[in-house]
Amino acid sequence: MMLHRPVVLMVTVIPLVAGSLPALAASGADAVKMFDTDNDGTLDLPEVRKAASSLFAKLDRDRDGTLDKRELAGRLSARELAAADPDRDGTLTVDEYLAVVERRFNAANPDKDGTLDAKELSSPAGKALLRLLK
């Protein structure tokens, strides 16, 4: 009986270690699960725009139809906000926000197949996009 104990331990420990290995790709896979409304395993631009629009509505606490620096809560740096804000009023309309989202979508989609898979969403460009979705 004593001899078997280490074996039992190994068997229980290995799945735990293996389970933590794909953690790096998990953020992309989670995002696909969360926003993939047509269940094809990838995110296309309409799905991404829909996710971004609902986050926009959630972030717009004073419901004035725009996001200011405070409402953006660090999702865009000051420079990114300035670049995304052509009328320079310090706030983003939903159209300005979605324009940034679309630029980041394209940056995260180097194979230009119109969709983002879990791997593309786990890249630095993919993560920059996800910051605008959740």
Ligand SMILES: [Ca+2]
């Ligand atoms: Ca999809």
Ligand SMILES: [Ca+2]
């Ligand atoms: Ca607002």
Ligand SMILES: [Ca+2]
């Ligand atoms: Ca792609």
